[in-house]
Structures are given as C-alpha cells and as structure tokens.
Amino acid sequence: MTAVPSALAIDAGRLWSDILSTARIGAYGETGMNRLALSASDGAVRGWFTAECRALGCTVEVDGVGNMFATLPGTEPGLAAIAVGSHLDTQPAGGRFDGILGVLAGVEILRVLHAAGRRLRHPFTVINWTNEEGSRFSPAMMGSGVFCGVHDLETILVRKDKDGVTVGEALAAIGYRGAHAPGHLPLAAYLELHIEQGPVLEADGSAVGVVSGVQGLCWLDVRIRGTEAHAGAFPMNLRADALVSAAKVVLVAEAVALKHPPGVATVGHIHAMPNSRNVVPGEVRLEIDMRHPEAVGLAAIEAALTADIERLVPGAEVSVVWRKAPVVFDAALRGVIRQEAEALGLSAIDMVSGAGHDAAHVAGRVPAAMIFIPSREGLSHNEREFSSPQQCAEGADLLLRSVLRADELHPERS
Amino acid sequence: MTAVPSALAIDAGRLWSDILSTARIGAYGETGMNRLALSASDGAVRGWFTAECRALGCTVEVDGVGNMFATLPGTEPGLAAIAVGSHLDTQPAGGRFDGILGVLAGVEILRVLHAAGRRLRHPFTVINWTNEEGSRFSPAMMGSGVFCGVHDLETILVRKDKDGVTVGEALAAIGYRGAHAPGHLPLAAYLELHIEQGPVLEADGSAVGVVSGVQGLCWLDVRIRGTEAHAGAFPMNLRADALVSAAKVVLVAEAVALKHPPGVATVGHIHAMPNSRNVVPGEVRLEIDMRHPEAVGLAAIEAALTADIERLVPGAEVSVVWRKAPVVFDAALRGVIRQEAEALGLSAIDMVSGAGHDAAHVAGRVPAAMIFIPSREGLSHNEREFSSPQQCAEGADLLLRSVLRADELHPERS
CATH class of the missing domain: 3.40.630.10 (Zn peptidases)
Structure with a gap:
C-alpha cells in the first residue's frame, strides 16, 4: 500500500x-x-x-x-x-x-x-x-x-x-x-x-x-394526543388517531433531514397507548434525534421539523430535551x-x-x-x-x- | 317524547x-x-x-x-x-x-x-x-x-x-x-x-x-425489517429505517379504509426495535384490524392494503391472523x-x-x-x-x- x-x-x-x-x-x-x-x-x-x-x-x-x-x-x-x-x-x-x-x-x-x-x-x-x-x-x-x-x-x-x-x-x-x-x-x-x-x-x-x-445534536420529545376509541365502532371520519399523526411526524423528520444534508434525523423511539390492536391509539410519544456538523444547519433542521410538526399535527407537544453544539x-x-x-x-x-x-x-x-x-x-x-x-x-x-x-x-x- | x-x-x-x-x-x-x-x-x-x-x-x-x-x-x-x-x-x-x-x-x-x-x-x-x-x-x-x-x-x-x-x-x-x-x-x-x-x-x-x-373482520400482522444503525453515524441516504417504512403502512391503512366506506382499518399496535432514541430502528411490527359490514368490502380492503404494503415496503411480511365473516x-x-x-x-x-x-x-x-x-x-x-x-x-x-x-x-x- x-x-x-x-x-x-x-x-x-x-x-x-x-x-x-x-x-x-x-x-x-x-x-x-x-x-x-x-x-x-x-x-x-x-x-x-x-x-x-x-x-x-x-x-x-x-x-x-x-x-x-x-x-x-x-x-x-x-x-x-x-x-x-x-x-x-x-x-x-x-x-x-x-x-x-x-x-x-x-x-x-x-x-x-x-x-x-x-x-x-x-x-x-x-x-x-x-x-x-x-x-x-x-x-x-x-x-x-x-x-x-x-x-x-x-x-x-x-x-x-x-x-x-x-x-x-x-x-x-x-x-x-x-x-x-x-x-x-x-x-x-x-x-x-x-x-x-x-x-x-x-x-x-x-x-x-x-x-x-x-456533529451537533438536538433531542426532541413529541407527545401527540388523539382520542382512544373502539377500532370497530368508530367511523374513520370521526377519529383522532394519534398513531396516524405520529406516522406523519416520522415521515416529515426523514424529509426534513434529506433537505439539510449532511444532517440526519431519526425517530428511534415510539410508544403508542394503549397499544392494543383493536383500539384506536389515544396517545403516542416519539423521541427524535437530530444532528448536523454545523450549528446553523442544526438550527435549520430543528426549526423546519418543529414547524412541520405544528403544521401537520396541530397541538402536538414538542420539547427540547438536550442540545449539544458541534x-x-x-x-x-x-x-x-x-x-x-x-x-x-x-x-x-x-x-x-x-x-x-x-x-x-x-x-x-x-x-x-x-x-x-x-x-x-x-x-x-x-x-x-x-x-x-x-x-x-x-x-x-x-x-x-x-x-x-x-x-x-x-x-x-x- | x-x-x-x-x-x-x-x-x-x-x-x-x-x-x-x-x-x-x-x-x-x-x-x-x-x-x-x-x-x-x-x-x-x-x-x-x-x-x-x-x-x-x-x-x-x-x-x-x-x-x-x-x-x-x-x-x-x-x-x-x-x-x-x-x-x-x-x-x-x-x-x-x-x-x-x-x-x-x-x-x-x-x-x-x-x-x-x-x-x-x-x-x-x-x-x-x-x-x-x-x-x-x-x-x-x-x-x-x-x-x-x-x-x-x-x-x-x-x-x-x-x-x-x-x-x-x-x-x-x-x-x-x-x-x-x-x-x-x-x-x-x-x-x-x-x-x-x-x-x-x-x-x-x-x-x-x-x-x-x-362487521366482518380481518386481522393482519406486519413485520418490517430494516437495518439497525447508529442515529448519528449513518447518513440518511444509506439507511433502511424500519420505522419510516412502518409509518407509510400506518398512513396507507387509513387511506385504504377511507376509500372503502363504511370500512375501517386501524393500526392499534406498534413495536419498534430496539426502540432507542439514538438507534435507527432495525425492525418494526404492526398489528392491523380491518372491518367492513360486507364480505366483498372486507375482501377489497384486505386486497388493497396488502398490495399497497407490498408496493411501499417490498419484503414486508404480512400474515392474516384472524378472519371473521360479517x-x-x-x-x-x-x-x-x-x-x-x-x-x-x-x-x-x-x-x-x-x-x-x-x-x-x-x-x-x-x-x-x-x-x-x-x-x-x-x-x-x-x-x-x-x-x-x-x-x-x-x-x-x-x-x-x-x-x-x-x-x-x-x-x-x-
């Protein structure tokens, strides 16, 4: 060599x-x-x-x-x-x-x-x-x-x-x-x-x-509340399914990261309640990890993702649990x-x-x-x-x- | 009265x-x-x-x-x-x-x-x-x-x-x-x-x-395999994030049900592995409940959802765990x-x-x-x-x- x-x-x-x-x-x-x-x-x-x-x-x-x-x-x-x-x-x-x-x-x-x-x-x-x-x-x-x-x-x-x-x-x-x-x-x-x-x-x-x-890092916790309901008795148009909302957050986290290379965003943790097949989920919690080598890039990912969550899932509670500068x-x-x-x-x-x-x-x-x-x-x-x-x-x-x-x-x- | x-x-x-x-x-x-x-x-x-x-x-x-x-x-x-x-x-x-x-x-x-x-x-x-x-x-x-x-x-x-x-x-x-x-x-x-x-x-x-x-009922189990990876060290374009795939399934289940009224479809259970904030999920399991008052409607929902899952998440394992006629x-x-x-x-x-x-x-x-x-x-x-x-x-x-x-x-x- x-x-x-x-x-x-x-x-x-x-x-x-x-x-x-x-x-x-x-x-x-x-x-x-x-x-x-x-x-x-x-x-x-x-x-x-x-x-x-x-x-x-x-x-x-x-x-x-x-x-x-x-x-x-x-x-x-x-x-x-x-x-x-x-x-x-x-x-x-x-x-x-x-x-x-x-x-x-x-x-x-x-x-x-x-x-x-x-x-x-x-x-x-x-x-x-x-x-x-x-x-x-x-x-x-x-x-x-x-x-x-x-x-x-x-x-x-x-x-x-x-x-x-x-x-x-x-x-x-x-x-x-x-x-x-x-x-x-x-x-x-x-x-x-x-x-x-x-x-x-x-x-x-x-x-x-x-x-x-x-890379700098920012950790978000997201709490999404819907309405727990019977999976058979509740019509689709009357539902507030917290997992459907959470799925939108998972996909937009990926989309935001792809728009801010070389940044990354990961939803590594998801917890649905009551997490039973025949119950429409009433609440979902997500844990998100975002990273970027530059402070300005990390801030841009955080701002874009937070805004997208607010737009897609109004009322979702988003909190920053850890920030670490690059x-x-x-x-x-x-x-x-x-x-x-x-x-x-x-x-x-x-x-x-x-x-x-x-x-x-x-x-x-x-x-x-x-x-x-x-x-x-x-x-x-x-x-x-x-x-x-x-x-x-x-x-x-x-x-x-x-x-x-x-x-x-x-x-x-x- | x-x-x-x-x-x-x-x-x-x-x-x-x-x-x-x-x-x-x-x-x-x-x-x-x-x-x-x-x-x-x-x-x-x-x-x-x-x-x-x-x-x-x-x-x-x-x-x-x-x-x-x-x-x-x-x-x-x-x-x-x-x-x-x-x-x-x-x-x-x-x-x-x-x-x-x-x-x-x-x-x-x-x-x-x-x-x-x-x-x-x-x-x-x-x-x-x-x-x-x-x-x-x-x-x-x-x-x-x-x-x-x-x-x-x-x-x-x-x-x-x-x-x-x-x-x-x-x-x-x-x-x-x-x-x-x-x-x-x-x-x-x-x-x-x-x-x-x-x-x-x-x-x-x-x-x-x-x-x-x-209503008739059909229960599906879905197993999605991705590649578990470090949430910081793995670039977005090299990932196979099982939770991103699962999110697509959650959203398409809702979309399919909305196209087949008065049918319903619910992803009530989700289990991500290892379910840790800073690890890209390597595997996700979903439990789906589908119902429709008519056998033909139930069959249509099942066929459409199964096809959509295959299209969106090739390789996802879908199995029927229970069927009950209307x-x-x-x-x-x-x-x-x-x-x-x-x-x-x-x-x-x-x-x-x-x-x-x-x-x-x-x-x-x-x-x-x-x-x-x-x-x-x-x-x-x-x-x-x-x-x-x-x-x-x-x-x-x-x-x-x-x-x-x-x-x-x-x-x-x-």
Whole structure:
C-alpha cells in the first residue's frame, strides 16, 4: 500500500494479537464484548494495560474518576504531553474495536518507540478514559468529561448503576479511584484513532477518515394526543388517531433531514397507548434525534421539523430535551493527518463524526483530532463489529506518524 | 317524547335504580366497573339476577358454561322462547352500561309483565351470557359461542386465566357450573339491547340504532425489517429505517379504509426495535384490524392494503391472523324494531355494529337483532362510559315493544 519509507512503523500482527488476546477479557458470544465500565473485567483489562505500559518504560497515573495516563517521558523538560487514547470499556453486547483500538494502538506506539529506543521531545501519554459508553453509569464520555471540567467529580462519583452501586464504590472495588485531580496532566495535543461506526468509508472505498469534528445534536420529545376509541365502532371520519399523526411526524423528520444534508434525523423511539390492536391509539410519544456538523444547519433542521410538526399535527407537544453544539477539531492537526495519510499512500476523506467521542470533550481544552478506519457494514455496538488487521494497522500507522509530526508542531506549548 | 299510548311501558326510574344499585357489585373508581367473568363479584351479581327473576315468577336454568336463562312460561304450550339478553361481566376498567343494560332491561321487562300479570304466548327468557368480554378468559363471547355450538364445551372448560385457573374451576368456585347441555333451550327469536360504544348516534342526534348486522373482520400482522444503525453515524441516504417504512403502512391503512366506506382499518399496535432514541430502528411490527359490514368490502380492503404494503415496503411480511365473516341480522325483527321505534316517536337510524356481540353468535342459529342507544362521546371500556336514564329507558321501551311484536311474529316456531 505504501511506498513511503518510514523509520518507525507499527507491527500489524502484534497489534492484532493484542486486540484478540485482550478481547478474551470480558468476551461475549463468539466475537462480542461485554466489558462494562468499572466491572471486574474492566478492572482486569486495566491491569493488563498498566503492566504492559510499565514494561515499556511508562509511569501510569490514575485520576479521581479512574482515567489512566501511561506516560513515556520526553526529551525536553517542561513540555506538555502529546496524548493518544480512547476507552477500554464496551457496550453490554458490544464489539472488539469500538474504543479498544484507540488504546491498543497507543500501546503499540509505545512498543515501537521502546523497540527503537526512541523518545519524543514531549512526554507521550496513552490515555484510557473511564466509562465512555455510558451503558452502566450515565452520562457517556464520563471520564473525559470530568478531566475537561465538563462534569464535577463529586457529582459524578455518586452516580448510581441500576443496582444502586455508585461510581465511587465501583472505582474502589476494582482499585482505580486514583489520587490525581481532574485535568492534572497538561496536554499539548490529543489524537484519537477510532472505528467509524458507520458505513461511509466502506461505501466510499477509503482507507481512513480525517475527522473534521463531531456533529451537533438536538433531542426532541413529541407527545401527540388523539382520542382512544373502539377500532370497530368508530367511523374513520370521526377519529383522532394519534398513531396516524405520529406516522406523519416520522415521515416529515426523514424529509426534513434529506433537505439539510449532511444532517440526519431519526425517530428511534415510539410508544403508542394503549397499544392494543383493536383500539384506536389515544396517545403516542416519539423521541427524535437530530444532528448536523454545523450549528446553523442544526438550527435549520430543528426549526423546519418543529414547524412541520405544528403544521401537520396541530397541538402536538414538542420539547427540547438536550442540545449539544458541534465540535470542530484542530485545523493544524487535521492537516498533519491528511499529509501523513498521503505519505503512507492511504486514501483519505474528510468526514464528520456522527457519534460522540472522548476527543469531543478534549477539543474544548486543547488541540485535538481524530482518525477513523472503516467498520464492516457500518456495524457497531454489535458483536459483528469488525475492522480487518490491515485496516487497524493502517489507522495505527497513521496515528504514529501524526504523533511524530505533532511532536514537531507544538514545541511552544508547555 | 312519545304520544303513542302503550298498555305496557317500562319504569325509567326503576331501571336506572337497578343500574346504579348493581353497579356497586364490582365497582371500580368513581363510576367504573371491574367485574371480570366468573370472579367473586360476577358470582354476586348472578345471585342478585337469580333472586330478582325468581321473585318475578321465572325459573332460572344454568348451562355447563354458566350461561343463565331466566324464563317466564308462555301461555301456548310447545313454543320456543323469545329471548332477550346480554352480559353482566365487564372489562377490568369498564363501565356500567356495556352488556349490563341488556340484561337489566330484560329484568325490567319481567317486572313490567309481572306487575301487569301479563304472559306472552311464547316463553320469555332473559339471558345472562358468560364471559362476553374475554378479559379474563379467551375467547370473548365465550358463553354464547358455546350455546351456539361455535366452541366445544370441553375445550372451553380447560381454558386458563393468567393465574392458571380454568374456566371449569372458576365456574365451580362461584357455583355456576350448571347441568344443562349447550343449546338446551329452543329459541324462537333473540333481541339484544346494547350501548353503541361509538359516536355515531350522538353525532347524528338519533335516539336509537337499528342494527343491521356485525362487521366482518380481518386481522393482519406486519413485520418490517430494516437495518439497525447508529442515529448519528449513518447518513440518511444509506439507511433502511424500519420505522419510516412502518409509518407509510400506518398512513396507507387509513387511506385504504377511507376509500372503502363504511370500512375501517386501524393500526392499534406498534413495536419498534430496539426502540432507542439514538438507534435507527432495525425492525418494526404492526398489528392491523380491518372491518367492513360486507364480505366483498372486507375482501377489497384486505386486497388493497396488502398490495399497497407490498408496493411501499417490498419484503414486508404480512400474515392474516384472524378472519371473521360479517353477520346480517334478521330482516323481519329489524322491521319490527324500526316500526316500534316510529310508534314510540324515537328517531332511529340503521347502523352496523363495529364491535362483536353475543347476538352475532346467536344470529347463526335463530332470528336475532340488536338495538343500540347512544354512548356519550362514543366512550366504552372506560369508567366514563355513560348513557342517560332517558336513553336507557327509551332503549328498554323499544326492546319491550319489539318483544311483544316478536311474540306475534313467530307463532310457527317451536
């Protein structure tokens, strides 16, 4: 694939072997993962990460929310760290790549640097963020949110899982309630390698995606009231069928999104009452997710959909339950990734992340960027999630080269 | 309201008093009923019915499925009975009129005949059918179905409620597993007074409905498969959103029914998977109820909807789970009801029953017909179900006059 020689290159087989061997910790089904945040298996894989990084010359620090920072010292004193990372926790029926690839690629870079006896000018840190998935404890992207000051540590430590166990108790149970205060480690730059979790790269035939940012998001709840009635005894022309109204909302949500590319709108949740075959539905509730990479585009989708709902279903109650502004990644880092992809001979496209990532929190504090590799069939949060050994290696090689370039880019930061 | 004199007339206050006093047996909330079939409260109201009818000169027979037959002997030997009836069981959160009115109007007719010292030529029977609602034991219209040979008694006796109690055990527990074989009582005619359970009479301003028959029915299950995907990471143009497809089916079901009046079609049940706001639905199941008073109309709706679903959502799996042919009530009895309504000065319209009734089973065996009175706001199966004292009395008067006419109509039957 690449004709460009490189002094340093990752070992595709070694990276793949790390993916397969650590996937046994919290395995689910044939090829899936169930490694919930702060579970026993999360504790076990954290132990593996600590041991590997220490063996490669790193110090490993843990902060109050359990974020792990494996740092190889730099050659110039006083510089902030260049960091890579992602998360080792998974969904309850998740895959072997989501999050995991970003951390293991960091470990692989440590192996390459260690084998070459090479140090960066900056400290080089591999981060394992606590509870990115949010499956056991809400909110998602918890650890990076605490590190970046988006969430208050004390508030987060008392969040409970469905069994009433707090984050603080779960951290203590696996021995990862660390002493470091949130945000203790100064960062000069942050890079995250992740699987796409969507079908764009595969459909496009591209090797990597240079992620320009994370889409902004707006969540709407819609409540539609009709008149519950006997499905046999109520004539069509006297009905107020809440599900018929809801169907119009579902279709107009799709139509509005198609008119505002690359925006998306999804009605993922529908609840009809009483939801009985022979009763005309008296009430329906919908949950809508809208996203767009630009604030102005997101506002346009929200305005158009809200107006269309009011026009099609007068009296429908529409409420905004969450808004999140789009994140734009660092232009200089994105430029570096693009150049290095070209140097490696990897076909690359600019793309927006539809999903949230730890990098989105970090981008609010320091220059940050992301690299995507293809997901087979766009599948994720699924045991069939798959990226090939070559795809993983290409992403990790691009991450390594980008780190080396970032090490030159940010001499002034400390 | 009526200028036509009648030797016999029901006592509106006495009928209303029976409705209110028996509604205390199994009361639910302020004005509702929870008198499930063969429950302790069903046993109690059956005891009241037995005592009242015996005091009015009737014998009370019970058959093997608990149907109750209170019979006042006729003056001519060898004639089959003229019967009226309905059911005293209710939905778990039902009203005070559905079914109950038809039985209590029969008791009121017994009171009128008793007070006047009047006998019919035929025996006159008031029937309380077991388990019309089907809320505790399936199927609905159980007692009339057994009486008419639609269901086999032995099969029905072993049907279980959700606690595992069989129909036979529940009958024995309240003492209503009778000795008479199904269909033991020869009937010359059957008339049932019932609330409309829909909005047609109220909207039309009519006092009574002369029911021409019961709609035929066809139930479809529809399974739509799409591709489950991340609501943020999956572009609109690459999606196969099962809920978008389902919304098209909901709207076309309404459109098809509107094109085939007076047919109706209802999507009463929808289940989306995984039904999570930020996941594009991968599968949706719909349950559809279609009805039409004529077999040819019902077949046309079914054919049109099935074709439209295939056109709009190729690959959708459509299966028929239940079909029931329309029922047409006896023309002579309908003529009698129409004439007597006119004689009483009651505005009457011909109408089809959208809901099923015990009379639909009976109509397969002997001449049968039904009278509807208005339901406020069309509400039924609801504690707000309401018909006024005057509306109940008008219906009962029409029932009484129709019984007297039927007594003349059917001298030949025995």
